[in-house]
Amino acid sequence: MYIVPEREIGALMTRTSAFDAVEKVFAAMASGEAYNFPVIREAIGHEDALYGFKGGFDRAGLSLGLKAGGYWPNNLAKHGEINHQSTVFLFDPDTGKVAAMVGGNLLTALRTAAASSVSIAHLARKDAKVMGMVGAGHQATFQLRAALEQRDFTKVIGWNYHPEMLPNIEKVANEAGLPFEAVPLDGMREADVIVSITSAFAPSLMAAHVSPGTHLACMGTDTKGKQEVDAALLAVATVFTDEIAQSVSIGEAQHAIAQNLMTEADIHQIGAVINGTHPGRKSADEITLFDGTGVGLQDLAVAAAVVDLAIEKGIAIKVDV
Template sequence: MAAGTARNFPVIREAIGHADALYGFKSGFDRQALNLGLKSGGYWPGNADKGLTNHQSTVFLFDADTGRCQAVVGGNLLTALRTAAASSVSIKHLARQDAKVIGMIGAGHQAKFQLRAALEQRNFEKVIGWNLHPEMLVNLQEVADEAGLPFEAVELDGMREADVIITITSSFDAILKADQVSPGTHIACMGTDTKGKQEVDPQLLVMADVFTDEVAQSISIGEAQHAVAHGLIQAADVAQIGAVINGTNPGRTSDAQITLFDGTGVGLQDLAVAATVVERARAAGAGTEIAF
């Protein structure tokens, strides 16, 4: 995306007026990998009571040369993996090398994926966590135990101890305040992907150097939407993390700098992951071939 050889198409995400659900499409085209397609799905908040995950999605891949459907792939696990991978990549490129404490805000199903992926990027020595419903913090404890790390439940003020903070909630109100973040922290905001959602104080985006997967989504449906709406920052203040990965943006330039990654989730990520799965499935003789 940052190199200009791939782009996302505008996101459609709407409340359907039934089951309190949000439903939509993310799509795009990667000219280099020839990945073309879309992910269809959304968020059904009542699914947990039915023994289902709240996020439901399916990825459709198309032949870029003919437009024929190539594959239909279940997107639930893939979405969890690619979302965790995205925040993990942001930690790899933006967090301080000496980061020791990772803080988690949110302890639901996705938080476990986020924490597992994040722990691969630095030699973390401790996990701290906060959740609106404290009984769910056992999810974070489980992952910390897997990694042989101590876990501590904290109040939000306790996040000042963290060198890296991941927010992964479905909140529509700012949870993390600007004075609860210490200099040098890297924050990965991964829960805001819809107009109106919000996880952090807009002042945090003023204090931080802000990076995102796609600027257009960041300022319209991502965490940056609120700071932009209040005139606190502009679109030009938000940088693509792809530019950091490609070496055209320096990213973190000091240990005192606060960096913030606004992970809105882009369709190209879904297509890349699904295309890899299809390739592996064919090589393994898995999946079902259907004549369309």
């Protein structure tokens, strides 16, 4: 078995590599070559933590395994550790033997950002100029860096529940040579692309805040009850997702479906656009929305790529089990 520690991930996995890995696995999911296992996610009754498992099997990439981890909200304050903690385990699909254990914290941030950037690459208008961010926490910085690589943006605008956090994304915008403006939520009407990345249980971005032709990547809703955007927004958008089953159960679509504003049949896999079996955006005025719920296959794809690189560079630690 190979071990790739968390400390090595930053030198191995680039945003481009994460994008390629996630794009390929989305395509494999849409073609039926890859599937996710049911998600287990539990409140463990200790430290207010949520803990769970996401796994799957990709026949195309021959990736089999799971990510174990969750959210410990007191970590940063109590222990100086980030609140999201995870580890990816890969298994040999031919024998079932454990093949690798990979630090999953940075990988989770990179694969989540890669998912939204894949949606921008395939669904945003080619002439998109203004990038909007709803959310300014740790993950938002990863989201913004990845998103800015997908179009020739000229400006970044942002809103956050806690305005004092907006300098996090302003710094990223400035590093990219772009001006940044803090706006109220109705100021998001200026945006051509919007990424929402919050942990909210009530919507902040409403349908009236979004202009025709906008592409949205909603990346924060991954649990029953969570909600970032108005359910009515999904009703007027063409909705895409990583996995339909998760979109309707733990993603943004759970609320629109509960309110009878849409049905499961109204949701499309982003992989179908990648494969060319769905046309994607059909007009300049169409609102497109990607409901990024986060699937185990994303984690396996980026972890497998990291293991290959770590072995090639002599960084991977080999142990007998």
